[in-house]
Amino acid sequence: MDQTSAIDCCEKIPVRGTYDVIVAGGGVAGVAAALAARRDGRTVLLLEKTCLLGGLGTIGLVNYFVPLCNGRGVQIIRGMAEEFLLLSAKYSYDTIPEVWRAGQPQKPTDIRYVCRYSPQIFALVLTELLRREGVDLSFDSQVSAPVMEGSHCRGVIVQSKSGREFFPAGMIVDATGDADVLRRAGVPVIQGKNFHTYYGHSVSLDGCRNALQYGDIGKLYGAVFGGESDLYGRRHPQGMPPYDGTTRESVNDYLISNQLALLERIKEDDRRTRDLATLPTMCQFRTTCCIKGSYTLKEEDKFRHFEDSVGAICDFDRRDYLYEIPYRAMVDQSFDNLIAAGRCVSGEGYGWDVLRVIPPAILSGEAAGFAASLALRTGSAIGAIRIADLQSKLAENAVDIHFDDKLIPSGNAGAGERVESEHI
Numbered sequence: 001m002d003q004t005s006a007i008d009c010c011e012k013i014p015v016r017g018t019y020d021v022i023v024a025g026g027g028v029a030g031v032a033a034a035l036a037a038r039r040d041g042r043t044v045l046l047l048e049k050t051c052l053l054g055g056l057g058t059i060g061l062v063n064y065f066v067p068l069c070n071g072r073g074v075q076i077i078r079g080m081a082e083e084f085l086l087l088s089a090k091y092s093y094d095t096i097p098e099v100w101r102a103g104q105p106q107k108p109t110d111i112r113y114v115c116r117y118s119p120q121i122f123a124l125v126l127t128e129l130l131r132r133e134g135v136d137l138s139f140d141s142q143v144s145a146p147v148m149e150g151s152h153c154r155g156v157i158v159q160s161k162s163g164r165e166f167f168p169a170g171m172i173v174d175a176t177g178d179a180d181v182l183r184r185a186g187v188p189v190i191q192g193k194n195f196h197t198y199y200g201h202s203v204s205l206d207g208c209r210n211a212l213q214y215g216d217i218g219k220l221y222g223a224v225f226g227g228e229s230d231l232y233g234r235r236h237p238q239g240m241p242p243y244d245g246t247t248r249e250s251v252n253d254y255l256i257s258n259q260l261a262l263l264e265r266i267k268e269d270d271r272r273t274r275d276l277a278t279l280p281t282m283c284q285f286r287t288t289c290c291i292k293g294s295y296t297l298k299e300e301d302k303f304r305h306f307e308d309s310v311g312a313i314c315d316f317d318r319r320d321y322l323y324e325i326p327y328r329a330m331v332d333q334s335f336d337n338l339i340a341a342g343r344c345v346s347g348e349g350y351g352w353d354v355l356r357v358i359p360p361a362i363l364s365g366e367a368a369g370f371a372a373s374l375a376l377r378t379g380s381a382i383g384a385i386r387i388a389d390l391q392s393k394l395a396e397n398a399v400d401i402h403f404d405d406k407l408i409p410s411g412n413a414g415a416g417e418r419v420e421s422e423h424i
């Protein structure tokens with residue numbers, strides 16, 4: 001069959017229960033969106049294609065909350081991002097710095113509010129959370145297509161062990177990380193580049209000695225790499241095109257070449273001194289595809305206030321640098337019931353990097369869930385909700401909508417200094 005031919009297979013797809021809100025994708029953003037809509041009284045179904053929640057933050061082995069503070073001891077990101085950070089540490093080893101354990105420090109500090117945690121335990125904790133709060137959860141359920149009536153989405157077709165089923169919904173949150181739903185609905189998107197990055201968590205005899213010495217199981221693990229590129233593409237193999245991450249071919253090229261590279265690395269060691277504790281069970285792609293929203297966040301938006309901000313965020317890498325997430329980056333005004341959350345919110349260049357990391361992804365998820373609920377309650381299109389109402393809802397849930405101008409550095413020593421790891 002040549003590339004352009006296609007088969008037309010007429011299939012009757014059964015219709016399943018209707019929900020107020022469907023969330024596609026159970027990464028941290030999807031979990032936050034589902035929880036927010038549920039806490040606001042909606043019926044919610046979260047559809048996750050793998051068998052665990054947390055996305056890159058768990059099965060992608062990215063088990064590190066980047067800072068919630070500005071690098072001077074002032075907390076910037078609150079709300080569900082902080083709730084999740086504390087949950088990630090609740091039953092796990094953690095690395096919350098002592099100065100942050102009791103909340104915002106009394107004195108300025110350059111120690112940032114971060115947390116490394118057990119990805120496996122965090123995934124289970126997220127399942128418990130959603131079950132406890134009454135979100136319907138369906139694992140092993142891939143959203144394959146939205147069903148559109150013009151610019152209105154009636155619901156989504158889901159592929160699972162049951163075959164294909166249609167789930168109707170009032171509002172759809174796309175938290176797939178790749179804008180799978182919005183892209184297929186016809187929302188314009190920005191295609192990202194992904195470099196050769198792949199790591200697993202390893203254990204070694206040295207790690208065991210360290211864990212015993214400090215009485216801290218978190219010190220057991222190391223990282224072992226296939227591709228070692230960072231977010232800027234440094235160490236990406238010369239001559240190798242970047243991966244777009246949104247086709248079967250690109251996903252497979254990435255997985256196979258990286259798995260083989262990692263195996264080569266492993267072969268170099270004495271086989272009795274180390275093992276692989278976990279390999280990622282999703283691609284470690286950073287920027288596959290985000291929507292081209294009604295606004296696209298850019299690096300130049302640093303220190304800019306937006307009237308439609310859904311929350312202030314800090315730069316994970318650079319001390320003092322602050323941003324706000326404009327609601328317009330989460331929607332395309334021409335679609336009345338579709339909204340993006342997490343790493344498929346509209347961003348460009350470094351602006352996208354600032355938006356996509358774990359705490360901001362949770363914040364946009366939380367905002368998307370409340371927005372979807374508000375749109376249903378007021379009978380408005382998702383792009384036409386009263387922003388002031390969304391902002392009050394978020395503020396009630398401890399989110400700081402705008403950063404304080406007093407935090408903008410005026411010749412501060414070390415302003416904008418890079419303070420974070422290069423593997424983010």
Ligand SMILES: Cc1cc2nc3c(=O)[nH]c(=O)nc-3n(C[C@H](O)[C@H](O)[C@H](O)COP(=O)(O)OP(=O)(O)OC[C@H]3O[C@@H](n4cnc5c(N)ncnc54)[C@H](O)[C@@H]3O)c2cc1C
Binds near residue numbers: 055423
């Ligand atoms: C190598 C690397 C290192 C990083 N380091 C850090 C770091 O140290 N700290 C930090 O804060 N951030 C880091 N990040 C970024 C951060 O991990 C992610 O941007 C963030 O976790 C994104 O969350 P999300 O929920 O938006 O998306 P994802 O985590 O991608 O979640 C999307 C979820 O949707 C599911 N899904 C996808 N398609 C479908 C579908 N069609 N139907 C149903 N389900 C679907 C996926 O299985 C997944 O569970 C890193 C990212 C990478 C790749």
